[in-house]
Amino acid sequence: MNPHDDNGSADAGLQALYRQTGADRQPPAQLDRxxxxxxxxxxHIKAGKRGFWQRLQMPVSVSAALVVTIMLARWMPAVTQPDLQLPAPATPISDQAQALDSRAQPAAADSGIRELEEAGTDRLQERSLEDNAAVARRKAAAMEKLASPAIRAAKGHMPSQPPAREQGAAESRTGGPAGQTQTKATLQLPADWLAEIRQLATAGQSERAARELRAFVAAYPHYPVEPPLKALLETPPDH
Amino acid sequence: MRRSADTGEHDRLHAPVSDMNDNLSDEALMQGYAGGNVDAFGCLYERHKGGLYRFLLRQCSNRDVADELFQETWHVLIRNAASYRVTAKFTTWLYRIGHHRLIDWYRRHQRGALTGYGDPGRGAGIEELATAASGQEPETSLGNERLQARFIRALDELPAEQREIFVLREETGMTLHEIATVLDCPPETAKSRLRYATAKLRARLGDLYESA
Structure with a gap:
C-alpha cells in the first residue's frame, strides 16, 4: 500500500458531518475520577510491593553472615595450631646455597678466563650466576629463620634447644631426651596424636594414654579434647 | 543570550509536572506512568478519553455499556502498565485493548460480532447522539438534528467492521496500517473496508454532506 492510498478514502464532507454528531461527547466525570x-x-501498590528477593534480602544476608562466622569460629583453632611443620628437605637449604656458590665460583673463574681471552664479552652470564647464588643465600637465611627449632635441631645446624612447651611434651610422651623424639612430636598433627591417644585408651593402656594426653594438653592447651579422653587426666601420673 | 538560555533551563526544571507532561509523547507519558508518575497517566487520560469513549459509544450505542467498556479498557491498561514496551504507538495499543473489550462484550451478550449500532431502547441512541451536537440556533437546530440523525442512521446501517474502521479513522486519525494493527487484519482489508464505508455513506447522504 502506498502512502497516497492511505488518505485516498478521506472525505471532507463526511468528516464534517461526523464532527457535528456528538463529537464533543466525553465520559462522565465520575468515571474520570x-x-x-x-x-x-x-x-501505590506497585511502590509498596516488594519483590521476592527484596523481601528476603535482609534475613538471607544475616543468616549467611551468621553461618560464615560460626564456621570460622569452628575451624580457626584447628588451622591456627602451630604444629604444622615444613618437612626437612633432602639436602639442607644452606647446603643448596653452598652448592650454588660452588657452581658460581667456577663459572666466575671461567668467565674471567673468557674475559681475558675475549675481552670481557660474557659478563652477563657471570652476573646472573652470582645473582642466583645471592638469591639462594637470601632464601636460605629466610627459611632458616622460619624453620622451627626442632627441624633445625634435626638437621644439626644448632644445638637441640626446642621451646619448653615442645620439649616438655616430647619428653613426657617418650620419656626420653627431646632430641630423639623431636620428629614425632613436631611432625605429627594434633588430630593424629589425639587418635593415637584414643587408640591407646581403647587398647587398655590407660596410663600411657593419660601420659600422652598430658603431654598433648601441655603442647596444645587450646585444642578441643572430647570429655571421655579428658577423664584420663584424672588418673594420677605415673612416677 | 547565555542568560536567556539559563533562564529557559531554570523554567524547564521548575515547571509544574503537568506542563512538562504536555510536551511529552504518549509513549513517554506511558513509560512515565509505568515508572510511577501518576501525573503522566492523568495527562494521557485527558488526551485520549474523549476519542476512546466516542469510539466505544458509537460501536455499542449504549451509554452504560460504553461506560463499562471504557472503564475496563483503562483498567486493563493500568494493570499492564508495568509491562509496557514502546513497540508501537500508544494509541494503537489503547484502541486495540478497546477493540478487544468490545469483542468480549459482544461475545458475552451473544450479539454476534460488532452488530447493531442503533439501539433506542438501550440508552444513548440516535436521538441522544444527535442532540449532543447542541449549541445551534433553534431554527437551524431542527435542520441540523435531522441531518445528524440521517448521518447516524446511515452510519448505523454500515456493517460493523466498516463502521469500526470509519469511526477509528475519524476519532484517532490513524493511518490504515495502524488501524489494521488495532483490528488484527491486513492493511489491504482495512483499506477496502474504509473505501466501502465511505462509498455507502456517500450514496446515502450524498444530498446532505455536500452542504455540510
Whole structure:
C-alpha cells in the first residue's frame, strides 16, 4: 500500500458531518475520577510491593553472615595450631646455597678466563650466576629463620634447644631426651596424636594414654579434647 | 543570550509536572506512568478519553455499556502498565485493548460480532447522539438534528467492521496500517473496508454532506 492510498478514502464532507454528531461527547466525570483513582492506587501498590528477593534480602544476608562466622569460629583453632611443620628437605637449604656458590665460583673463574681471552664479552652470564647464588643465600637465611627449632635441631645446624612447651611434651610422651623424639612430636598433627591417644585408651593402656594426653594438653592447651579422653587426666601420673 | 538560555533551563526544571507532561509523547507519558508518575497517566487520560469513549459509544450505542467498556479498557491498561514496551504507538495499543473489550462484550451478550449500532431502547441512541451536537440556533437546530440523525442512521446501517474502521479513522486519525494493527487484519482489508464505508455513506447522504 502506498502512502497516497492511505488518505485516498478521506472525505471532507463526511468528516464534517461526523464532527457535528456528538463529537464533543466525553465520559462522565465520575468515571474520570474512578479511573484516575485506580491509576493512582495501582502506582501505590506497585511502590509498596516488594519483590521476592527484596523481601528476603535482609534475613538471607544475616543468616549467611551468621553461618560464615560460626564456621570460622569452628575451624580457626584447628588451622591456627602451630604444629604444622615444613618437612626437612633432602639436602639442607644452606647446603643448596653452598652448592650454588660452588657452581658460581667456577663459572666466575671461567668467565674471567673468557674475559681475558675475549675481552670481557660474557659478563652477563657471570652476573646472573652470582645473582642466583645471592638469591639462594637470601632464601636460605629466610627459611632458616622460619624453620622451627626442632627441624633445625634435626638437621644439626644448632644445638637441640626446642621451646619448653615442645620439649616438655616430647619428653613426657617418650620419656626420653627431646632430641630423639623431636620428629614425632613436631611432625605429627594434633588430630593424629589425639587418635593415637584414643587408640591407646581403647587398647587398655590407660596410663600411657593419660601420659600422652598430658603431654598433648601441655603442647596444645587450646585444642578441643572430647570429655571421655579428658577423664584420663584424672588418673594420677605415673612416677 | 547565555542568560536567556539559563533562564529557559531554570523554567524547564521548575515547571509544574503537568506542563512538562504536555510536551511529552504518549509513549513517554506511558513509560512515565509505568515508572510511577501518576501525573503522566492523568495527562494521557485527558488526551485520549474523549476519542476512546466516542469510539466505544458509537460501536455499542449504549451509554452504560460504553461506560463499562471504557472503564475496563483503562483498567486493563493500568494493570499492564508495568509491562509496557514502546513497540508501537500508544494509541494503537489503547484502541486495540478497546477493540478487544468490545469483542468480549459482544461475545458475552451473544450479539454476534460488532452488530447493531442503533439501539433506542438501550440508552444513548440516535436521538441522544444527535442532540449532543447542541449549541445551534433553534431554527437551524431542527435542520441540523435531522441531518445528524440521517448521518447516524446511515452510519448505523454500515456493517460493523466498516463502521469500526470509519469511526477509528475519524476519532484517532490513524493511518490504515495502524488501524489494521488495532483490528488484527491486513492493511489491504482495512483499506477496502474504509473505501466501502465511505462509498455507502456517500450514496446515502450524498444530498446532505455536500452542504455540510
Amino acid at each position: 474512578d479511573i484516575l483513582q485506580a491509576a493512582a492506587r495501582a502506582t
